[in-house]
Amino acid sequence: MPFDYIPPLLNNAQKKIVLLVMDGLGGLPLEPGGLTELETASTPNMDRLAAQGVLGETVPIAPGITPGSGPAHLALFGYDPLVHAIGRGVLSAAGIGVPVRPGDVAARGNFCTLDADGKIIDRRAGRIPTEVARPLVEKLRTVQVPGMTVEVNVVKEYRFSIVLRGENLNAALEDTDPQTTGVPPYPVRAALPEARHTADLLNQWVAEARKVIADEPKANGFTLRGFATDPGLQPYADAYGLKAACIAVYPMYRGVASLVGMDVINFEGDHPEDEFAALAPVWEQYDFFFVHIKKTDSMGEDGNFDGKVKIIESVDAALPDLLALNPDVLIITGDHSTPAKLKSHSWHPVPFLLWAPETVIPDGQSEFGERACQQGGLGTFPALDTMPLALAHAERLNKYGA
């Protein structure tokens, strides 16, 4: 449960909240004295919202800790990532809409290329395209062993998802991916005695499954990683009284959102304006909208400073479409920082803009950027505070105590 003191305080206010997450938003100057990506970007719309709203910056997990995307989103959603872990297998399944229920065991699968001795020579099977992987997954689906069912689904390219269902299954299993070439995949091994039964069943399935793809030119083997079961996250409806929708292009973010009970909205296109356009048809049906922009992070990971600037500018340019819906509370932030300079996620606090014109005290900042956020009226605070702040400014919370 994210905040046990919140559900008793919820009221029936009908104000709408938008949480716009630009993945990896926070950045760094390339040179001493320079500007960050966000500071460099021309963002007249966000700057206007900054002037009317209040700024701050969030610490995603804990000071100095660089988050993965899953934990960083959990924090934004109000679930302490130091308490709640979502296994990658569950994320992978959730991202393609496959439910993982309590007692199920999910894992990520990677097709790989094995040599004649069964040793891995390509951990990603030459990055076969999705169309090549699809019939292979169909073959894997034909493999069944007694004691459990195995649901196999294509994810993307060489990646697939498996979900085991049955009695007394346990997810305490070690990855079969040796993380290197020149050795065979590991067998499935139990990390705890109570998972030995599951390991035995799964090893039977793996042995049969390898047979059905043994003659494939590239994808003649596979590894399994990230075994996990349902994390049991309290749904948004119960935790916050919100009917929540997710607008995201990438499966993982759709997955995390679905694990907290958001409805994942399908739409065409992958540009900011496509995502914002997807809000309009469902605007009346939901109270809360999580909108996820992936490419800020991708550009940061690629070390593409200018590319990241352009993505931020494209979000800003599309923002009037979102504002036209008249949200009551709009938060614009990132899940973590991905400075192009570092070509990776980082631990830096994340710019945060809260726009709720009826209930904020504007802090005199008039530009959305790292340094303005450091000076912002909200200060530096845990990302976990995001949802309570959003609910408060939507006036959805009653008084605590008399």
Place this chain on the structure above:
Amino acid sequence: MPFDYIPPLLNNAQKKIVLLVMDGLGGLPLEPGGLTELETASTPNMDRLAAQGVLGETVPIAPGITPGSGPAHLALFGYDPLVHAIGRGVLSAAGIGVPVRPGDVAARGNFCTLDADGKIIDRRAGRIPTEVARPLVEKLRTVQVPGMTVEVNVVKEYRFSIVLRGENLNAALEDTDPQTTGVPPYPVRAALPEARHTADLLNQWVAEARKVIADEPKANGFTLRGFATDPGLQPYADAYGLKAACIAVYPMYRGVASLVGMDVINFEGDHPEDEFAALAPVWEQYDFFFVHIKKTDSMGEDGNFDGKVKIIESVDAALPDLLALNPDVLIITGDHSTPAKLKSHSWHPVPFLLWAPETVIPDGQSEFGERACQQGGLGTFPALDTMPLALAHAERLNKYGA
């Protein structure tokens, strides 16, 4: 226990601390671009203290949470309101100086008007004045049942307090107030099996008590609410080594203060100058003074922006009387925000001024107001930190560890 690491650090420094709480101090601009109540008020004395001291803002309970007055004061006093709850029955009794000891059960009583069928037609008995209620309370005092004693006291107008004392009493009882008219008061019902004995005894008492007021024209019935027992808060003397005094007009605040072991000082008048004047005669007897100003909150609740401004100004005008006593540490803050714009308590962080000229680093702010506090040197911090900061600046805490 508020802070288990503090008692071992306490020394014998004799410096005096004043905690001046303007209830509901924090506000909001009425219009975008405008000033808050505190920013609008002309407060030359507080501004001078702000320039000499250091500012910040507190989060009373948790981010986004709007506090009631009881929890908000507990936080200022250093008792985490998410851990320690004070039932309203206990607050009510404490506010009129009636002790509630471990094992006692306290409740709030409301006189009401019943029709011939025993159904409530006025939940507040026409708001009878205190003078009318007093003889009725005298009648209720004559009612006794075996197994417990019942202390009944007038609070104000139609409100009274009862405290049950006896063996094996339990406060897990449901309110008898149906919160509506047209139905009779509920019987006393046990919320837990171990409270059934108490419910039985109290139902006997209620039946007898109703008989003695049955012929009253307005107050011919009553309801009971907020059953609670002593919350067991560690007294200030033990928690902080402080002999503490409370100067407050309203019963509830006197009540909370007495629950943490403060002596409640009696005085005449209800203006800020009356409250400050009450400090002088007892100045030498105490180390710590909690001074509570109620009307800032009342004006905020009424939506009276200008009225709240004037109350703040009246506190500022009287401040020289307080400063003439030469406190070593003076904190001026609120328990929560009550923006006139919202006509209610709110979740916004609360302006905080710490004046301790020998030990603070002035932060360059020269005005006491929300935006100056957002930029203040203390940052935004939990209200729970107030007492440790006060003790530290009074140099009452020794070093932790070697």
